[in-house]
Amino acid sequence: xxxxxxxxxxxxxxxxTGTTDxxxxxxxxxxxxxxxESVELPSADPRRPVTPVLLGVLAVAAVLALATLRDRxxxxxxxxxxxxxxxxAAFDWxxxxxxxxxxxTSDLPPIDPPDLDKVTPRRLVYQHMGGADGFITQKEGTDTxxxxxxxxxxxxxxxxxxxxxxxxxxxxxxxxxxxxxxxxGRLLFWDWQISKVGKPEPSVTMVTTLLPDSVRFTFVRRxxxxxxxxxxxxxxxxxxxxxxxxxLPAIPLQLGYARSVSVMDLVRGxxxxxxxxxxxxxxxxxxxxxxxxxxxxxxxxxxxxxxxxGEKRYTSKLYVDMASGSxxxxxxxxxxxxxxxxxxxxxQVSR
Numbered sequence: 196x197x198x199x200x201x202x203x204x205x206x207x208x209x210x211x212t213g214t215t216d217x218x219x220x221x222x223x224x225x226x227x228x229x230x231x232e233s234v235e236l237p238s239a240d241p242r243r244p245v246t247p248v249l250l251g252v253l254a255v256a257a258v259l260a261l262a263t264l265r266d267r268x269x270x271x272x273x274x275x276x277x278x279x280x281x282x283x284a285a286f287d288w289x290x291x292x293x294x295x296x297x298x299x300t301s302d303l304p305p306i307d308p309p310d311l312d313k314v315t316p317r318r319l320v321y322q323h324m325g326g327a328d329g330f331i332t333q334k335e336g337t338d339t340x341x342x343x344x345x346x347x348x349x350x351x352x353x354x355x356x357x358x359x360x361x362x363x364x365x366x367x368x369x370x371x372x373x374x375x376x377x378x379x380g381r382l383l384f385w386d387w388q389i390s391k392v393g394k395p396e397p398s399v400t401m402v403t404t405l406l407p408d409s410v411r412f413t414f415v416r417r418x419x420x421x422x423x424x425x426x427x428x429x430x431x432x433x434x435x436x437x438x439x440x441x442x443l444p445a446i447p448l449q450l451g452y453a454r455s456v457s458v459m460d461l462v463r464g465x466x467x468x469x470x471x472x473x474x475x476x477x478x479x480x481x482x483x484x485x486x487x488x489x490x491x492x493x494x495x496x497x498x499x500x501x502x503x504x505g506e507k508r509y510t511s512k513l514y515v516d517m518a519s520g521s522x523x524x525x526x527x528x529x530x531x532x533x534x535x536x537x538x539x540x541x542x543q544v545s546r
Contacts, residue, residue: 299473299501299504299505299506299508300430300471300472300473301455301471301472301473301474301475303453303454303455303472303475304454304455305454305455305456305457305460305472306446306454306455306456306460306476307447308380308460308463309380309442309445309446309460309461310445310447311353311376311378311379311380311442311445312378313444313445313520314342314353314441314442314444314445314520315342315444315544315545316342316343316344316544316545317341317342317519317521317542317543317544317545318339318340318341318342318541318542318543318545319339319340319341319342319521319522319539319541319542320337320338320339320340320539320540320541320542321337321338321339321340321522321537321538321539321540322334322336322337322537322538322540323335323336323337323338323360323535323536323537324535324536324537324538325533325534325535325536326533326534326535326536327532327533327534328532329534331534331536335360335535336360337360337540338357338358338359338360339357339358340355340356340357340437340440340441341354341355341356341357342354342355342441343356343545350377350378350383351377351378352375352376352377352378352383353375353376353377353378354373354374354375355373355374355376355437355438355441355442356373356374357437357441373385373386374386374438374441374462376462376463379463380462380463381462381463382403382405382462382463382464385402385403385462386400386401386402386403387400387401387403388400388401389401389414398417399414399415399416399417399422400414400415400417401413401414401415402414402415403434405429405459405462405464405465406426407465407466407467408428408429408430408459408465408466408467408470409426409427409428409429410426410427410429410433410434410458410464411424411425411426411427412424412425412426412427412434428504429457429458429459429464429466430457430459430470430471430472430473431457431473431474431500431501431502431503431504432473432474432500432501432502433458434458435456435457435458435461435474438458438461438462439456439461440522442461443515443520443521443522444519444520444521445520446476446520448478448494448496448515448517448520449478449494450478450480450481451478452476452477452478453475453476453477453478454475454476455472455473455474455475455476456472456474456475456476457470457472457473457474460472473500473501473508474498474499474500474501475497475498475499475500476496476497476498476499477496477497477499478494478495478496478497479495479496479497480494480495481493481494481495481517482495482514484514484523484524486523486524486538486539486540487540488539488540488541488542491514491516491517491518491523492516492517492518493514493515493516493517493523493524494514494515494517495512495513495514496512496513496514496515497510497511497512497513498510498511498512498513498525499511507531509528509529509530510528511525511526511527511528512525512526513525513526519544521539521542522537522539523538523539524536524537524538524539525537525538
């Protein structure tokens with residue numbers, strides 16, 4: 196077919212140019228100039244114009260090519276902050292629940308609803324360290340997780356509050372301001388405070404709303420103006436880690452325990468038939484962990500995640516105190532080479 200098209204193109208060119216004989220071309224041009232004759236140029240371009248349809252196809256192809264190259268080079272952040280009006284929501288269709296299904300999903304059964312009666316008030320302070328290629332190289336500050344209970348409007352609540360990392364200069368500073376669960380596990384509220392360190396711009400609050408199989412994150416300024424909104428599939432690890440660490444005592448860990456988990460399982464969100472999960476928890480053994488604040492007999496938990504649909508699965512190791520259910524140490528795998536450690540440096544059980 197391509198050969199026939201080429202022959203047809205050559206035939207048209209020969210017909211429209213009049214001759215293909217270039218012999219003595221300069222002599223003919225020189226003779227016409229000496230005779231005072233001028234060459235008449237065609238009044239119209241003999242080539243066929245490019246159609247609007249073809250231009251549209253080429254434009255779409257260029258956009259898709261650039262988007263593909265960008266996706267391979269950079270993974271878009273889960274929650275990026277900007278002072279301008281939201282323009283990120285234009286491509287939210289790329290991360291809908293339908294897109295997430297079937298990519299890195301787990302074959303393990305889902306966890307049972309967490310038993311919140313086992314989560315008692317306490318304060319946990321963690322030291323974070325970071326490194327690469329198997330070596331821990333720098334301190335990344337400390338944060339505090341506070342777990343408490345109260346009653347509001349006649350409803351018993353479990354509150355999780357996590358502070359910013361202290362002692363490390365981040366470009367962005369964010370904290371789990373508070374998450375409130377009813378005693379039966381229903382989500383009451385879930386707000387994050389986010390601010391730019393060293394910038395005069397005001398902080399914003401990220402308000403979390405549960406959708407069927409998805410979570411919507413809406414950034415709201417202090418004056419109440421919504422800034423941007425993003426929807427993320429709930430079967431991946433979006434914002435699940437901090438909630439899970441606060442609710443670890445509510446999960447019945449034991450030897451041989453192997454379950455999949457999503458954020459919907461932790462906060463009683465709605466899932467539809469066929470909903471799949473990518474995060475896995477497996478109890479692989481038990482060991483003693485020695486820390487400056489004490490010695491703990493711990494479950495060893497393999498925490499396996501797929502950060503984004505289609506990405507490689509990474510497995511971290513958690514050490515969970517068998518007596519209290521609290522995390523005392525974690526060895527986080529955060530990429531091909533980057534690693535992080537989290538260790539309990541102070542804790543206090545409240546009444």
